[in-house]
Amino acid sequence: MRNCYSLCLAIFFISSTLFCASAQERVTFRSSDGLTITADNYVSSTQNPYIILLHQAGYSRGEYREIAPKLIKLGYNCLAVDLRSGKEVNFIENETATLAKEKNLPCSYLDALTDIHAAIDFVKQRTTKPIVLWGSSYSASLSLMIAPEELKVGALVVFSPGEYFNSDDFVKSKISKISIPVLALSSKSENSDLTKLLTVVKKPLVTIFKPSKGEGKHGSSALWVSNPTNQEYWMAVTVFFSKLKN
16 A cells, blocks of 8 residues: 555656646636636546636635646646635636626625536536546535535545534535545644544545644645645645546
């Protein structure tokens, strides 16, 4: 197991330094209430499955500008989505949130659920393969909630999910029927709450990660090179995806 883990890590970090052959395209599609959603579509091959990448609170699809090119080296396409609840990060404005405010549409965390369903529908038109749904902070919680409803979602990667909504057990009460592999990552201080949240999901399906060195970071930005423990997070992600393909 240790040898496999080391090999996966070595392959990932070698390949991530090579030229990225994917095509990145800004795309738009409609949510069920008519809102136009903006996303970055990273296509490595039309034969590859998709990861749908969802940002944390106050952010945009820019959370994944550094991350998505590395994920495609694992054999995936990526769709990084601007949800209607967010602002800006890495100099990338959240176009969906801006438009939602202009149209006076509701923009709470839970209102973004319809945007995620729309993103899944968008990807369904481009692949018949199972989709990996990837969330960060509040969108990680939404991803957990959506997974039992969307049959095309075949795996979950959730960074720092929590009870960010109506009550202490709101998310927990909706995720017991998850039946797909889940990788859940957090900072050290978040790990206890994360573990409690996922106790209702069948244990063999869940892999929980926290960094062994340092505090780590909240959300998917834990993978940014600016985070001193980013390589540990990348190790966990790489091993998880290698198991999905076996």
